[in-house]
Amino acid sequence: MKQDRVVVLGGGYAGILAAQRIAGRAPAGTRVELISDRPHFTERIRLHERVAGSAPRRIPLQRLLGRAGVTIRVGRVEGIDRSAGTVRLDGGSVPFDLALVATGSRTDWERIAGAAEHALSPCDEEAAERMAAHVASGNLAPLVVVGGGLTAVETAAELAERGHVVRLVTAGPVLPDHAPAARAYAVGVLRALGVRLREETRVAVIERDAVHLADGETIAGRAVWCGGFVPHPIAYDADLAAAPSGQILVDASLRSRSDPRSFAAGDVARVEGSAHLRMGCVTAMPMGAHAADSIVARLRGKEADAFRFRFLVQCLSLGRRQGLVQTVDPWDRALPRFFRGRTGAWIKERVCRLSVGALEWEQRLPGLYRWPRPPLQHGAPLRERLLPR
Structure with a gap:
């Protein structure tokens, strides 16, 4: 055989x-x-x-x-x-x-000049360990988070909640894919934690102890690059x-x-x-x-x-005590409803634990893992309609 x-x-x-x-x-x-x-x-x-x-x-x-x-x-x-x-x-x-x-995927280091040479990052394990060592060293220089997406916002909130001086600079708005009310809530939490925001501001060059903006201004501090991923x-x-x-x-x-x-x-x-x-x-x-x-x-x-999948939510933590869960349509577009505060933090933590739990249970019961799918379209093959999901 x-x-x-x-x-x-x-x-x-x-x-x-x-x-x-x-x-x-x-x-x-x-x-x-x-x-x-x-x-x-x-x-x-x-x-x-x-x-x-x-x-x-x-x-x-x-x-x-x-x-x-x-x-x-x-x-x-x-x-x-x-x-x-x-x-x-x-x-x-x-x-x-x-x-x-x-x-x-890996951290997209090439998007901004100087990022690969000088910036810290939480986007992959090796970079995160280097950043953790820097933060634990007691360096009091400000941390300048570059980016406005989920990773940038979570990182800025986590650092600020633990007492670090944090700036956040993003080329567009914070959380651009969220509903306006959800965005406003996240911005309010960041500001309450002490994060100073610069939206609609492009970064030109990153140096070891400074972030140079496209408008000529310089922000003193160590850059934390959260500018995206590449495969x-x-x-x-x-x-x-x-x-x-x-x-x-x-x-x-x-x-x-x-x-x-x-x-x-x-x-x-x-x-x-x-x-x-x-x-x-x-x-x-x-x-x-x-x-x-x-x-x-x-x-x-x-x-x-054929692979079928639909989105349900986007989850992020805003420190250890607050969170934001944005509901989305099947194509990941924001809907008006969202969950915030302790409820949002609880949901986000459950999702994180569920991800690991799914891996632990799949080993014991192969095929147990399921995921959200869109309804079958009218006229789909009978075989696909009857296939157990």
């Missing part, structure tokens, strides 16, 4: 969930191996807490994958040799029959078809458009012809689960279903 080998690249939300699901549902004899550049899973959605002084939130990969029978290999992925059917690592290579790329560059390293964003182009089943043996999920993937999916565990986990189901279908000689 042929033993298929499935290799999952990436030890984040999408990769771990996918590896668990494949190992638990694939035909007997299927070998599942997960490659990660570190031996633990990091709760990336809590890194803004880490940089302000909280303890690291890490879980050994063995705890999340050992029961599922997934082989763990620690190493840095350098590319995929599609002709040979191998993944190239910094210390060798791994053969595969099917591969799932879930290598995630892992593996699409180019593997010569896979990619979107202009650098994400791997996949079809509706999350299979690569240029290699039938490769699939992609999470921040590194872009579904061709579909609406943009916001980067984060909110989309990474559903994509990882669906990619796993597509791979299992392929191993069983069945047709894979």
